[in-house]
Amino acid sequence: MSVAPARGYDPIAVSSESTVVAEYVHDPSRADAYQSESALEKEVIRLLEGQAYDYLPITSEAELVANLRMQLEKVNTMTFSDAEWEQFYTTKIAGANDGIIEKTVRVQEDHVQILRRDDGSTKNIALVDKTNIHNNRLQVINQYEIGRGEGDTGEGGAKYANRYDVTVLVNGLPMVHIELKRRGVDIREAFNQINRYQRDSFWVGSGLFEYVQLFVISNGTLTKYYSNSTRNRHLAEQKKFGGAGKGRKTSNSFEFTSWWADANNQPITELTAFVKTFFAKHSLLNILTKYCVLTADRDLLVMRPYQI
DSSP states (O other), rough: OOOOOTTTTOOOSSSTTTOSBSOOOOGGGGGOOOSSSHHHHHHHHHHOOOOOOEEEOSSSHHHHHHHHHHHHHHHTTOOOOOHHHHHIIIISSSOOOOHHHHHHHHTTTOOOEEEEOOOOOOOOOSSSSSGGGGSEEEEEEEEEEEOOOTTTTSSSSOOSOOOEEEEETTTTEEEEEEEETTTTSOHHHHHHHHHHHHHHTTSSOOGGGGGOEEEEOOSSEEEEEEEEEHHHHHHHHHHHHSSGGGOOTTTSOOOOOOOOBBOOOOBOHHHHHHHHTTTTTHHHHHHHSSEEEEEOOOOEEEOOOOOO
16 A cells, blocks of 8 residues: 655644644745735635635725624624623723734733623623634635725824735734735835834724734745734834934844744745645644743744744
8 A cells, every 4th residue: 555645734733732834845836826916815815715714805994893893792602782892892902092012912911801791790702712722713804905094083094095915814803914025026025015004004093903913924935924013113113213224133123034934944935835834723823822922021922933
């Protein structure tokens, strides 16, 4: 009897704890398979749908919020009244004074929030189920649009119109954002694009995109990932030290983005292989719930494969 060869994406063990593949075998035939940003985007969505992510044609905040309510109801097996949802959303999810740090702490440490019900009773509402990770619901959206001036309440609306490439929702909250550039373009351009989003539009409206914990950047051939603190601290330090032109490197610059890898620490750089492994449900949910760590300074660190 012949023995079938191991596939390039076989996990170390078939269990909820499996997070990295045993061995990645590079497929050179994929190198030029998807050229344009549009084609890369379609391929990412196709692969995620093939891994049981639900695709949603959401492009506005109203749709995003309505879906968030629905997903939290499903995860927590309950139903909000309109009044309950209004107070929970405005105080526990989208507080007016909350920024990236507060929302990151909420995901990582305070993921169970208390709802005061109409009858005066209270109920714990999990934004993320960290006990049973497969109870969490994964969805994917693309081309989410922020219009110029959107979110303006008198001052400071979005400075520029933006459309985000691909975003993964966990229980309705944007948690992972993927920014793509066509093959041949330096992936630093995707890193810089995300910087511009943070500056110009992630905070717009209810600021739900400030819940993004991880970013993935790719040009199809090269793919890297990093935490929201990498991007946020990088911007703060650029401002503090007079911009990127000073040549100052910090622990939050592009140089500290990470490669995904197999158990032999062989980098998985090609986008298709990255999506099949990093975005496998058990992998992504374990990374978000177990392998992201908040420092004393409230920086979010995501472990690298060899640390996992």
